[in-house]
Amino acid sequence: xxxxxxxxxxxxxxxxxxxxxxxxxxxxxxxxxxxxxxxxxxxxxxxxxxxxxxxxxxxxxxxxxxxxxxxxxxxxxxxxxxxxxxxxxxxxxxxxxxxxxxxxxxxxxxxxxxxxxxxxxxxxxxxxxxxxxxxxxxxxxxxxxxxxxxxxxxxxxxxxxxxxxxxxxxxxxxxxxxxxxxxxxxxxxxxxxxxxxxxxxxxxxxxxxxxxxxxxxxxxxxxxxxxxxxxxxxxxxxxxxxxxx
Amino acid sequence: xxxxxxxxxxxxxxxxxxxxxxxxxxxxxxxxxxxxxxxxxxxxxxxxxxxxxxxxxxxxxxxxxxxxxxxxxxxxxxxxxxxxxxxxxxxxxxxxxxxxxxxxxxxxxxxxxxxxxxxxxxxxxxxxxxxxxxxxxxxxxxxxxxxxxxxxxxxxxxxxxxxxxxxxxxxxxxxxxxxxxxxxxxxxxxxxxxxxxxxxxxxxxxxxxxxxxxxxxxxxxxxxxxxxxxxxxxxxxxxxxxxxxxxxxxxxxxxxxxxxxxxxxxxxxxxxxxxxxxxxxxxxxx
Numbered sequence: 001x002x003x004x005x006x007x008x009x010x011x012x013x014x015x016x017x018x019x020x021x022x023x024x025x026x027x028x029x030x031x032x033x034x035x036x037x038x039x040x041x042x043x044x045x046x047x048x049x050x051x052x053x054x055x056x057x058x059x060x061x062x063x064x065x066x067x068x069x070x071x072x073x074x075x076x077x078x079x080x081x082x083x084x085x086x087x088x089x090x091x092x093x094x095x096x097x098x099x100x101x102x103x104x105x106x107x108x109x110x111x112x113x114x115x116x117x118x119x120x121x122x123x124x125x126x127x128x129x130x131x132x133x134x135x136x137x138x139x140x141x142x143x144x145x146x147x148x149x150x151x152x153x154x155x156x157x158x159x160x161x162x163x164x165x166x167x168x169x170x171x172x173x174x175x176x177x178x179x180x181x182x183x184x185x186x187x188x189x190x191x192x193x194x195x196x197x198x199x200x201x202x203x204x205x206x207x208x209x210x211x212x213x214x215x216x217x218x219x220x221x222x223x224x225x226x227x228x229x230x231x232x233x234x235x236x237x238x239x240x241x242x243x244x245x
Numbered sequence: 246x247x248x249x250x251x252x253x254x255x256x257x258x259x260x261x262x263x264x265x266x267x268x269x270x271x272x273x274x275x276x277x278x279x280x281x282x283x284x285x286x287x288x289x290x291x292x293x294x295x296x297x298x299x300x301x302x303x304x305x306x307x308x309x310x311x312x313x314x315x316x317x318x319x320x321x322x323x324x325x326x327x328x329x330x331x332x333x334x335x336x337x338x339x340x341x342x343x344x345x346x347x348x349x350x351x352x353x354x355x356x357x358x359x360x361x362x363x364x365x366x367x368x369x370x371x372x373x374x375x376x377x378x379x380x381x382x383x384x385x386x387x388x389x390x391x392x393x394x395x396x397x398x399x400x401x402x403x404x405x406x407x408x409x410x411x412x413x414x415x416x417x418x419x420x421x422x423x424x425x426x427x428x429x430x431x432x433x434x435x436x437x438x439x440x441x442x443x444x445x446x447x448x449x450x451x452x453x454x455x456x457x458x459x460x461x462x463x464x465x466x467x468x469x470x471x472x473x474x475x476x477x478x479x480x481x482x483x484x485x486x487x488x489x490x491x492x493x494x495x496x497x498x499x500x501x502x503x504x505x506x507x508x509x510x511x512x513x514x515x516x517x518x519x520x521x522x523x524x525x526x527x528x529x530x531x
Contacts, residue, residue: 016334020350023406026365027353033368045378046368089260092253100250102521104257104264109520111267113459114512115467117486118505120493122273145270148263177252206358208470213493 073136075204078143083197085144086151087159087189091181093152094159105156111149120213127214134216142214143204150203151196158192159185271509278503284496296499300507305480306488306500310507313485316401317465323405324461325454328412332453333442335413336420348417352410359407363474366403367391370475391475396482400472407471408464412457419450459519466512 025047032049033041034056044050089108093101123142124133132138166188170180186193278296282289300306331351338344354362369375370390377387390399423446431445469490472482483491485508492501 012334012337016338016347019331019334020347023350023354026362026369026406029369030361030365043374045374046371047376047379085259085263089257092256095256096249096253101253104261106517106520107264107268108260110513110516111264113463113516113519114267114271115463115486115508117467117469117489118274118508118512119267119270120490121277121498121501121505122270124493126270126273145263145266148260149267152257152260177256181256202356206356206360208358208360208474213490 074139082147087155089152090155108149112153154196158189274502274505278506282498296503309483309488317462320465324409324412327409328416331413332416354407359470415453419453
Protein backbone atom coordinates (compact mmCIF):
# COMPACT_ATOMS: atom_id res chain seq x y z
CA UNK A 1 0.00 0.00 0.00
CA UNK A 2 2.71 2.46 1.01
CA UNK A 3 4.77 1.74 -2.11
CA UNK A 4 1.73 2.35 -4.28
CA UNK A 5 1.11 5.74 -2.69
CA UNK A 6 4.80 6.57 -3.18
CA UNK A 7 4.77 5.48 -6.82
CA UNK A 8 1.73 7.65 -7.38
CA UNK A 9 3.23 10.75 -5.83
CA UNK A 10 6.44 10.21 -7.81
CA UNK A 11 4.44 10.11 -11.06
CA UNK A 12 2.50 13.18 -9.91
CA UNK A 13 5.73 15.09 -9.20
CA UNK A 14 7.30 13.91 -12.44
CA UNK A 15 4.41 15.11 -14.62
CA UNK A 16 4.45 18.48 -12.88
CA UNK A 17 8.22 18.76 -13.28
CA UNK A 18 7.95 18.13 -17.04
CA UNK A 19 5.22 20.77 -17.39
CA UNK A 20 7.19 23.32 -15.38
CA UNK A 21 10.38 22.74 -17.37
CA UNK A 22 8.46 23.07 -20.65
CA UNK A 23 6.93 26.34 -19.46
CA UNK A 24 10.36 27.71 -18.54
CA UNK A 25 12.05 26.95 -21.89
CA UNK A 26 11.27 30.35 -23.51
CA UNK A 27 12.48 32.24 -20.42
CA UNK A 28 15.64 30.13 -20.37
CA UNK A 29 16.22 30.75 -24.08
CA UNK A 30 15.79 34.48 -23.57
CA UNK A 31 18.30 34.64 -20.71
CA UNK A 32 20.87 32.35 -22.39
CA UNK A 33 20.73 34.22 -25.69
CA UNK A 34 20.91 37.65 -24.11
CA UNK A 35 24.49 36.84 -23.06
CA UNK A 36 25.61 35.61 -26.47
CA UNK A 37 27.51 37.69 -28.99
CA UNK A 38 25.50 38.95 -31.94
CA UNK A 39 27.01 36.33 -34.22
CA UNK A 40 26.58 33.49 -31.75
CA UNK A 41 22.93 34.40 -31.17
CA UNK A 42 22.28 33.67 -34.83
CA UNK A 43 24.59 30.71 -35.39
CA UNK A 44 24.54 28.59 -32.23
CA UNK A 45 21.75 26.36 -30.92
CA UNK A 46 19.20 28.48 -29.08
CA UNK A 47 18.98 26.15 -26.11
CA UNK A 48 22.73 25.87 -25.47
CA UNK A 49 24.71 28.62 -23.72
CA UNK A 50 27.64 30.09 -25.61
CA UNK A 51 29.77 32.70 -23.93
CA UNK A 52 28.82 35.19 -21.27
CA UNK A 53 28.90 38.77 -22.54
CA UNK A 54 27.80 41.22 -19.87
CA UNK A 55 28.47 43.97 -22.45
CA UNK A 56 25.16 43.21 -24.16
CA UNK A 57 23.17 44.36 -21.17
CA UNK A 58 25.25 47.53 -20.86
CA UNK A 59 25.00 48.53 -24.53
CA UNK A 60 21.29 47.72 -24.61
CA UNK A 61 20.71 49.71 -21.42
CA UNK A 62 22.27 52.74 -23.11
CA UNK A 63 20.31 52.54 -26.34
CA UNK A 64 17.08 51.72 -24.54
CA UNK A 65 17.35 54.53 -22.00
CA UNK A 66 15.02 56.73 -24.06
CA UNK A 67 12.49 53.95 -24.39
CA UNK A 68 12.55 53.23 -20.67
CA UNK A 69 12.09 56.91 -19.81
CA UNK A 70 9.24 57.25 -22.33
CA UNK A 71 7.53 54.18 -20.91
CA UNK A 72 7.84 55.53 -17.38
CA UNK A 73 6.52 59.00 -18.33
CA UNK A 74 3.44 57.46 -19.90
CA UNK A 75 2.79 54.47 -17.68
CA UNK A 76 3.09 55.96 -14.19
CA UNK A 77 0.35 58.63 -14.61
CA UNK A 78 -1.83 56.02 -16.33
CA UNK A 79 -1.51 53.63 -13.38
CA UNK A 80 -2.21 56.30 -10.72
CA UNK A 81 -5.08 58.07 -12.50
CA UNK A 82 -6.83 54.95 -13.79
CA UNK A 83 -6.60 53.15 -10.44
CA UNK A 84 -8.08 56.12 -8.57
CA UNK A 85 -10.87 57.02 -11.02
CA UNK A 86 -11.78 53.38 -11.70
CA UNK A 87 -12.02 52.57 -7.98
CA UNK A 88 -14.17 55.66 -7.40
CA UNK A 89 -16.55 54.53 -10.14
CA UNK A 90 -16.65 50.97 -8.77
CA UNK A 91 -17.64 52.38 -5.36
CA UNK A 92 -20.32 54.44 -7.13
CA UNK A 93 -21.75 51.31 -8.77
CA UNK A 94 -21.66 49.46 -5.47
CA UNK A 95 -23.49 52.14 -3.49
CA UNK A 96 -26.57 52.01 -5.63
CA UNK A 97 -28.71 49.02 -6.46
CA UNK A 98 -30.46 50.48 -9.46
CA UNK A 99 -31.18 49.31 -13.00
CA UNK A 100 -28.79 52.01 -14.12
CA UNK A 101 -25.86 50.34 -12.38
CA UNK A 102 -26.60 47.08 -14.26
CA UNK A 103 -26.49 48.98 -17.51
CA UNK A 104 -23.29 50.81 -16.58
CA UNK A 105 -21.71 47.59 -15.39
CA UNK A 106 -22.39 45.96 -18.75
CA UNK A 107 -20.97 48.97 -20.58
CA UNK A 108 -17.86 48.82 -18.38
CA UNK A 109 -17.47 45.12 -19.18
CA UNK A 110 -17.74 45.88 -22.90
CA UNK A 111 -15.15 48.62 -22.47
CA UNK A 112 -12.85 46.20 -20.66
CA UNK A 113 -13.06 43.29 -23.02
CA UNK A 114 -13.51 44.91 -26.41
CA UNK A 115 -10.34 44.32 -28.43
CA UNK A 116 -8.88 47.85 -28.47
CA UNK A 117 -7.37 47.16 -31.90
CA UNK A 118 -10.82 47.81 -33.40
CA UNK A 119 -10.61 51.43 -32.27
CA UNK A 120 -7.38 52.05 -34.21
CA UNK A 121 -8.88 54.30 -36.88
CA UNK A 122 -11.12 56.50 -34.68
CA UNK A 123 -8.40 56.70 -32.01
CA UNK A 124 -5.87 58.12 -34.46
CA UNK A 125 -8.36 60.46 -36.12
CA UNK A 126 -9.60 61.78 -32.77
CA UNK A 127 -6.08 62.29 -31.43
CA UNK A 128 -5.12 64.14 -34.61
CA UNK A 129 -8.25 66.28 -34.23
CA UNK A 130 -7.41 67.05 -30.58
CA UNK A 131 -3.79 67.82 -31.53
CA UNK A 132 -2.59 65.01 -29.26
CA UNK A 133 -1.30 62.66 -31.96
CA UNK A 134 2.33 61.72 -31.41
CA UNK A 135 2.49 63.12 -27.86
CA UNK A 136 2.79 61.80 -24.31
CA UNK A 137 -0.59 63.31 -23.46
CA UNK A 138 -2.22 61.48 -26.36
CA UNK A 139 -0.75 58.14 -25.29
CA UNK A 140 -1.81 58.71 -21.67
CA UNK A 141 -5.34 59.67 -22.74
CA UNK A 142 -5.61 56.61 -24.99
CA UNK A 143 -4.51 54.25 -22.20
CA UNK A 144 -6.97 55.91 -19.79
CA UNK A 145 -9.85 55.42 -22.24
CA UNK A 146 -9.14 51.69 -22.35
CA UNK A 147 -7.97 51.03 -18.78
CA UNK A 148 -10.28 53.12 -16.56
CA UNK A 149 -13.23 50.78 -17.37
CA UNK A 150 -10.93 47.81 -16.67
CA UNK A 151 -10.11 49.14 -13.20
CA UNK A 152 -13.79 49.87 -12.53
CA UNK A 153 -14.66 46.26 -13.37
CA UNK A 154 -11.86 44.69 -11.32
CA UNK A 155 -12.44 46.96 -8.32
CA UNK A 156 -16.20 46.25 -8.44
CA UNK A 157 -15.26 42.61 -7.81
CA UNK A 158 -13.01 43.49 -4.85
CA UNK A 159 -15.40 46.06 -3.33
CA UNK A 160 -18.34 43.64 -3.46
CA UNK A 161 -16.78 41.48 -0.73
CA UNK A 162 -16.40 44.26 1.89
CA UNK A 163 -18.75 43.50 4.79
CA UNK A 164 -21.70 45.93 4.65
CA UNK A 165 -21.53 46.58 8.42
CA UNK A 166 -18.25 48.47 8.09
CA UNK A 167 -19.79 51.00 5.77
CA UNK A 168 -23.02 51.24 7.79
CA UNK A 169 -20.97 52.08 10.87
CA UNK A 170 -19.11 54.82 9.03
CA UNK A 171 -22.41 56.28 7.79
CA UNK A 172 -23.89 56.26 11.28
CA UNK A 173 -20.73 57.98 12.44
CA UNK A 174 -21.57 60.76 9.98
CA UNK A 175 -18.80 60.21 7.44
CA UNK A 176 -19.33 61.57 3.94
CA UNK A 177 -19.29 59.28 0.92
CA UNK A 178 -15.87 60.49 -0.13
CA UNK A 179 -14.42 59.94 3.35
CA UNK A 180 -15.86 56.42 3.34
CA UNK A 181 -14.26 55.84 -0.04
CA UNK A 182 -10.79 56.98 1.02
CA UNK A 183 -10.80 55.80 4.65
CA UNK A 184 -12.84 52.59 4.48
CA UNK A 185 -13.14 51.26 0.95
CA UNK A 186 -9.61 51.90 -0.30
CA UNK A 187 -8.06 50.65 2.96
CA UNK A 188 -10.12 47.47 3.11
CA UNK A 189 -9.51 46.65 -0.55
CA UNK A 190 -5.82 47.61 -0.51
CA UNK A 191 -4.63 44.17 -1.73
CA UNK A 192 -7.15 44.46 -4.57
CA UNK A 193 -6.08 48.03 -5.35
CA UNK A 194 -2.44 46.95 -5.53
CA UNK A 195 -3.26 43.90 -7.68
CA UNK A 196 -5.30 46.09 -10.04
CA UNK A 197 -2.55 48.72 -10.24
CA UNK A 198 0.02 46.01 -11.06
CA UNK A 199 -2.29 44.59 -13.72
CA UNK A 200 -2.65 48.05 -15.34
CA UNK A 201 1.09 48.58 -15.04
CA UNK A 202 1.79 45.34 -16.92
CA UNK A 203 -0.90 45.94 -19.53
CA UNK A 204 0.24 49.49 -20.33
CA UNK A 205 3.98 48.84 -20.04
CA UNK A 206 3.76 45.84 -22.38
CA UNK A 207 1.40 47.50 -24.82
CA UNK A 208 2.66 47.47 -28.37
CA UNK A 209 -0.37 48.28 -30.46
CA UNK A 210 -1.43 51.67 -29.07
CA UNK A 211 2.03 53.29 -29.43
CA UNK A 212 2.32 51.60 -32.84
CA UNK A 213 -0.64 53.59 -34.16
CA UNK A 214 -0.34 56.74 -32.02
CA UNK A 215 3.37 57.55 -32.12
CA UNK A 216 5.35 58.49 -35.18
CA UNK A 217 8.56 60.12 -33.93
CA UNK A 218 11.16 57.62 -32.66
CA UNK A 219 12.15 59.74 -29.66
CA UNK A 220 8.68 59.29 -28.09
CA UNK A 221 8.58 55.53 -28.47
CA UNK A 222 8.07 53.48 -25.34
CA UNK A 223 10.46 50.62 -24.74
CA UNK A 224 8.30 47.96 -26.33
CA UNK A 225 8.31 49.76 -29.67
CA UNK A 226 12.11 49.56 -29.86
CA UNK A 227 12.03 45.83 -30.35
CA UNK A 228 11.21 46.27 -34.01
CA UNK A 229 12.72 49.03 -36.08
CA UNK A 230 10.51 51.20 -38.23
CA UNK A 231 12.45 50.02 -41.24
CA UNK A 232 11.45 46.40 -40.73
CA UNK A 233 7.82 47.44 -40.37
CA UNK A 234 7.95 49.45 -43.57
CA UNK A 235 9.71 46.76 -45.57
CA UNK A 236 7.31 44.10 -44.35
CA UNK A 237 4.42 46.31 -45.33
CA UNK A 238 5.73 47.08 -48.81
CA UNK A 239 6.58 43.46 -49.60
CA UNK A 240 3.36 42.11 -48.13
CA UNK A 241 1.20 40.11 -50.53
CA UNK A 242 -1.14 42.70 -51.97
CA UNK A 243 -4.78 42.56 -51.04
CA UNK A 244 -7.47 42.44 -53.68
CA UNK A 245 -9.40 45.64 -53.11
CA UNK B 246 -32.57 57.16 -3.18
CA UNK B 247 -32.30 60.40 -5.13
CA UNK B 248 -29.23 61.59 -3.22
CA UNK B 249 -27.60 58.17 -3.62
CA UNK B 250 -28.16 58.36 -7.37
CA UNK B 251 -26.49 61.76 -7.37
CA UNK B 252 -23.52 60.51 -5.34
CA UNK B 253 -23.12 57.54 -7.60
CA UNK B 254 -23.21 59.65 -10.71
CA UNK B 255 -20.66 62.10 -9.30
CA UNK B 256 -18.31 59.28 -8.31
CA UNK B 257 -18.72 57.41 -11.55
CA UNK B 258 -18.67 60.39 -13.90
CA UNK B 259 -14.88 60.62 -14.48
CA UNK B 260 -14.79 56.93 -15.41
CA UNK B 261 -17.98 57.27 -17.42
CA UNK B 262 -16.47 60.06 -19.49
CA UNK B 263 -13.69 57.69 -20.57
CA UNK B 264 -16.26 54.95 -21.12
CA UNK B 265 -18.38 57.26 -23.28
CA UNK B 266 -15.25 58.19 -25.24
CA UNK B 267 -14.73 54.49 -25.89
CA UNK B 268 -18.34 53.92 -26.95
CA UNK B 269 -18.09 56.98 -29.17
CA UNK B 270 -15.14 55.40 -30.95
CA UNK B 271 -17.09 52.18 -31.48
CA UNK B 272 -20.05 54.15 -32.85
CA UNK B 273 -17.59 56.03 -35.05
CA UNK B 274 -16.40 52.68 -36.45
CA UNK B 275 -19.96 51.72 -37.34
CA UNK B 276 -20.76 55.12 -38.84
CA UNK B 277 -17.82 55.06 -41.26
CA UNK B 278 -18.29 51.39 -42.08
CA UNK B 279 -21.36 52.52 -44.05
CA UNK B 280 -19.31 54.93 -46.15
CA UNK B 281 -16.71 54.51 -48.89
CA UNK B 282 -14.01 56.53 -47.11
CA UNK B 283 -10.47 55.73 -48.33
CA UNK B 284 -7.38 57.34 -49.74
CA UNK B 285 -9.17 57.53 -53.10
CA UNK B 286 -12.43 58.87 -51.66
CA UNK B 287 -11.24 61.43 -49.12
CA UNK B 288 -14.77 62.78 -48.71
CA UNK B 289 -16.81 59.91 -47.22
CA UNK B 290 -20.09 59.15 -48.96
CA UNK B 291 -22.86 56.93 -47.62
CA UNK B 292 -22.87 53.64 -49.51
CA UNK B 293 -25.06 51.47 -47.31
CA UNK B 294 -23.83 47.92 -46.93
CA UNK B 295 -21.46 48.04 -49.90
CA UNK B 296 -18.32 48.13 -47.77
CA UNK B 297 -19.49 45.07 -45.84
CA UNK B 298 -20.23 43.34 -49.15
CA UNK B 299 -16.71 44.26 -50.23
CA UNK B 300 -14.95 42.84 -47.17
CA UNK B 301 -17.04 39.66 -47.26
CA UNK B 302 -16.12 39.12 -50.91
CA UNK B 303 -12.41 39.66 -50.14
CA UNK B 304 -11.01 36.17 -49.61
CA UNK B 305 -8.06 37.34 -47.47
CA UNK B 306 -10.35 39.27 -45.10
CA UNK B 307 -12.86 36.43 -44.84
CA UNK B 308 -10.03 33.96 -44.18
CA UNK B 309 -8.59 36.25 -41.50
CA UNK B 310 -11.96 36.52 -39.74
CA UNK B 311 -12.43 32.74 -39.87
CA UNK B 312 -8.89 32.25 -38.60
CA UNK B 313 -9.49 34.55 -35.63
CA UNK B 314 -12.66 32.70 -34.68
CA UNK B 315 -11.00 29.28 -35.08
CA UNK B 316 -8.01 30.44 -33.01
CA UNK B 317 -10.38 31.71 -30.31
CA UNK B 318 -12.35 28.44 -30.25
CA UNK B 319 -9.16 26.35 -30.14
CA UNK B 320 -7.67 28.47 -27.36
CA UNK B 321 -10.87 28.20 -25.30
CA UNK B 322 -10.78 24.41 -25.68
CA UNK B 323 -7.05 24.00 -25.06
CA UNK B 324 -6.94 26.59 -22.27
CA UNK B 325 -9.74 24.90 -20.36
CA UNK B 326 -8.19 21.44 -20.78
CA UNK B 327 -4.82 22.75 -19.58
CA UNK B 328 -6.55 24.68 -16.79
CA UNK B 329 -8.46 21.64 -15.50
CA UNK B 330 -5.45 19.33 -15.82
CA UNK B 331 -2.78 21.59 -14.33
CA UNK B 332 -5.04 23.04 -11.61
CA UNK B 333 -5.87 19.47 -10.57
CA UNK B 334 -2.19 18.50 -10.44
CA UNK B 335 -1.40 21.62 -8.39
CA UNK B 336 -4.44 21.20 -6.11
CA UNK B 337 -3.37 17.75 -4.92
CA UNK B 338 0.13 18.93 -4.02
CA UNK B 339 0.67 18.79 -0.26
CA UNK B 340 3.30 21.52 -0.15
CA UNK B 341 1.92 25.07 -0.34
CA UNK B 342 5.25 26.66 -1.27
CA UNK B 343 5.74 24.23 -4.14
CA UNK B 344 2.21 24.96 -5.37
CA UNK B 345 2.79 28.72 -5.28
CA UNK B 346 6.13 28.50 -7.08
CA UNK B 347 4.69 26.24 -9.79
CA UNK B 348 1.65 28.50 -10.23
CA UNK B 349 3.93 31.53 -10.64
CA UNK B 350 5.89 29.69 -13.33
CA UNK B 351 2.69 28.80 -15.18
CA UNK B 352 1.48 32.41 -15.19
CA UNK B 353 4.74 34.29 -15.84
CA UNK B 354 4.07 34.42 -19.63
CA UNK B 355 1.05 36.63 -18.87
CA UNK B 356 3.40 39.31 -17.59
CA UNK B 357 5.71 39.19 -20.61
CA UNK B 358 5.10 41.60 -23.48
CA UNK B 359 3.60 39.63 -26.37
CA UNK B 360 5.98 41.33 -28.78
CA UNK B 361 8.94 40.00 -26.75
CA UNK B 362 7.37 36.53 -26.74
CA UNK B 363 7.14 36.79 -30.50
CA UNK B 364 10.90 37.24 -30.83
CA UNK B 365 11.80 34.53 -28.30
CA UNK B 366 9.58 32.03 -30.10
CA UNK B 367 10.99 33.13 -33.42
CA UNK B 368 14.32 31.83 -32.10
CA UNK B 369 12.81 28.63 -30.77
CA UNK B 370 11.06 27.99 -34.07
CA UNK B 371 14.30 28.43 -36.06
CA UNK B 372 14.59 25.28 -38.22
CA UNK B 373 18.33 24.90 -37.69
CA UNK B 374 19.12 26.14 -34.19
CA UNK B 375 15.81 26.19 -32.36
CA UNK B 376 13.73 23.32 -30.99
CA UNK B 377 14.49 21.39 -34.18
CA UNK B 378 18.15 21.16 -33.11
CA UNK B 379 17.03 19.18 -30.05
CA UNK B 380 14.55 17.17 -32.13
CA UNK B 381 17.35 16.13 -34.48
CA UNK B 382 19.56 14.97 -31.60
CA UNK B 383 16.84 12.78 -30.07
CA UNK B 384 15.89 11.49 -33.51
CA UNK B 385 12.55 13.21 -34.03
CA UNK B 386 11.70 14.58 -37.47
CA UNK B 387 12.39 18.30 -37.65
CA UNK B 388 9.41 20.57 -38.26
CA UNK B 389 9.26 23.65 -40.44
CA UNK B 390 7.46 25.55 -37.68
CA UNK B 391 6.75 28.76 -39.54
CA UNK B 392 6.14 27.25 -42.96
CA UNK B 393 2.82 28.11 -44.61
CA UNK B 394 0.99 25.05 -43.34
CA UNK B 395 2.41 24.99 -39.80
CA UNK B 396 2.59 28.68 -38.90
CA UNK B 397 -0.98 28.86 -37.61
CA UNK B 398 -0.44 25.88 -35.30
CA UNK B 399 2.88 27.26 -34.11
CA UNK B 400 1.19 30.55 -33.20
CA UNK B 401 -1.58 28.59 -31.49
CA UNK B 402 1.03 26.74 -29.40
CA UNK B 403 2.49 30.06 -28.25
CA UNK B 404 -0.96 31.35 -27.26
CA UNK B 405 -1.56 28.19 -25.20
CA UNK B 406 1.78 28.72 -23.46
CA UNK B 407 1.05 32.43 -22.94
CA UNK B 408 -2.60 32.41 -21.86
CA UNK B 409 -3.61 29.09 -20.33
CA UNK B 410 -2.00 30.09 -17.02
CA UNK B 411 -5.03 32.35 -16.67
CA UNK B 412 -7.36 29.34 -16.73
CA UNK B 413 -5.12 27.56 -14.20
CA UNK B 414 -5.49 30.52 -11.77
CA UNK B 415 -9.29 30.55 -12.00
CA UNK B 416 -9.69 26.77 -11.71
CA UNK B 417 -7.22 26.52 -8.82
CA UNK B 418 -8.84 29.45 -6.98
CA UNK B 419 -12.27 27.84 -7.24
CA UNK B 420 -10.94 24.38 -6.29
CA UNK B 421 -9.43 25.87 -3.14
CA UNK B 422 -12.89 27.22 -2.24
CA UNK B 423 -14.55 23.79 -2.24
CA UNK B 424 -15.08 22.89 1.45
CA UNK B 425 -12.61 20.19 2.49
CA UNK B 426 -15.37 18.39 4.44
CA UNK B 427 -16.98 17.48 1.10
CA UNK B 428 -13.72 15.94 -0.13
CA UNK B 429 -13.14 14.10 3.18
CA UNK B 430 -16.66 12.67 3.10
CA UNK B 431 -16.07 11.26 -0.38
CA UNK B 432 -12.72 9.81 0.68
CA UNK B 433 -14.32 8.06 3.66
CA UNK B 434 -16.75 6.47 1.21
CA UNK B 435 -13.72 5.06 -0.61
CA UNK B 436 -13.51 7.38 -3.60
CA UNK B 437 -10.09 7.59 -5.25
CA UNK B 438 -8.33 10.82 -6.13
CA UNK B 439 -9.49 10.78 -9.73
CA UNK B 440 -13.11 10.12 -8.75
CA UNK B 441 -12.99 12.91 -6.18
CA UNK B 442 -11.63 15.28 -8.81
CA UNK B 443 -14.04 14.37 -11.60
CA UNK B 444 -17.20 13.81 -9.57
CA UNK B 445 -16.86 16.13 -6.57
CA UNK B 446 -14.52 18.96 -7.44
CA UNK B 447 -15.09 19.70 -11.13
CA UNK B 448 -18.89 20.15 -10.88
CA UNK B 449 -18.16 22.85 -8.29
CA UNK B 450 -15.93 24.96 -10.52
CA UNK B 451 -18.34 25.83 -13.33
CA UNK B 452 -17.69 29.51 -12.56
CA UNK B 453 -14.06 29.07 -13.62
CA UNK B 454 -15.22 27.56 -16.90
CA UNK B 455 -17.35 30.65 -17.65
CA UNK B 456 -14.67 33.15 -16.68
CA UNK B 457 -11.74 31.49 -18.40
CA UNK B 458 -13.71 30.70 -21.57
CA UNK B 459 -14.83 34.31 -22.00
CA UNK B 460 -11.37 35.74 -21.26
CA UNK B 461 -9.49 33.27 -23.47
CA UNK B 462 -11.92 33.89 -26.33
CA UNK B 463 -11.43 37.64 -26.12
CA UNK B 464 -7.64 37.39 -25.73
CA UNK B 465 -7.45 35.22 -28.84
CA UNK B 466 -9.75 37.53 -30.77
CA UNK B 467 -7.60 40.58 -30.03
CA UNK B 468 -4.22 38.94 -30.62
CA UNK B 469 -2.07 41.25 -32.72
CA UNK B 470 1.52 41.64 -31.55
CA UNK B 471 2.37 37.94 -31.63
CA UNK B 472 1.58 37.11 -35.27
CA UNK B 473 2.61 40.65 -36.29
CA UNK B 474 6.01 40.30 -34.64
CA UNK B 475 6.66 36.72 -35.69
CA UNK B 476 5.32 36.42 -39.21
CA UNK B 477 3.97 39.76 -40.35
CA UNK B 478 4.43 38.61 -43.94
CA UNK B 479 2.75 35.25 -43.70
CA UNK B 480 -0.85 35.52 -44.94
CA UNK B 481 -1.56 32.13 -43.36
CA UNK B 482 -1.51 33.63 -39.87
CA UNK B 483 -3.13 36.98 -40.62
CA UNK B 484 -5.79 37.48 -37.95
CA UNK B 485 -8.78 39.80 -38.20
CA UNK B 486 -7.17 42.64 -36.26
CA UNK B 487 -3.98 42.42 -38.34
CA UNK B 488 -6.09 42.60 -41.49
CA UNK B 489 -7.80 45.66 -39.99
CA UNK B 490 -4.41 47.23 -39.27
CA UNK B 491 -3.16 46.72 -42.85
CA UNK B 492 -6.37 48.24 -44.18
CA UNK B 493 -5.87 51.21 -41.89
CA UNK B 494 -2.17 51.63 -42.89
CA UNK B 495 -3.07 51.47 -46.58
CA UNK B 496 -5.82 54.04 -45.87
CA UNK B 497 -8.76 51.81 -46.77
CA UNK B 498 -10.55 53.41 -43.82
CA UNK B 499 -14.06 52.22 -44.65
CA UNK B 500 -12.89 48.60 -44.95
CA UNK B 501 -10.92 48.88 -41.69
CA UNK B 502 -13.98 50.19 -39.83
CA UNK B 503 -16.20 47.50 -41.36
CA UNK B 504 -13.84 44.77 -40.11
CA UNK B 505 -13.84 46.56 -36.76
CA UNK B 506 -17.65 46.44 -36.84
CA UNK B 507 -17.62 42.68 -37.34
CA UNK B 508 -15.01 42.10 -34.60
CA UNK B 509 -16.94 44.37 -32.18
CA UNK B 510 -20.14 42.41 -32.87
CA UNK B 511 -18.37 39.10 -32.12
CA UNK B 512 -16.79 40.49 -28.93
CA UNK B 513 -20.03 42.03 -27.68
CA UNK B 514 -21.87 38.76 -28.31
CA UNK B 515 -19.44 37.08 -25.90
CA UNK B 516 -19.06 39.92 -23.38
CA UNK B 517 -22.69 40.82 -22.73
CA UNK B 518 -23.91 37.40 -21.53
CA UNK B 519 -20.64 37.01 -19.63
CA UNK B 520 -21.09 40.38 -17.88
CA UNK B 521 -24.78 39.82 -17.14
CA UNK B 522 -24.60 36.21 -15.90
CA UNK B 523 -21.02 35.17 -15.18
CA UNK B 524 -19.50 38.26 -13.63
CA UNK B 525 -22.57 39.53 -11.84
CA UNK B 526 -23.29 36.19 -10.22
CA UNK B 527 -19.68 35.99 -9.15
CA UNK B 528 -19.88 39.45 -7.57
CA UNK B 529 -23.21 38.85 -5.86
CA UNK B 530 -22.01 35.54 -4.42
CA UNK B 531 -18.89 37.46 -3.33
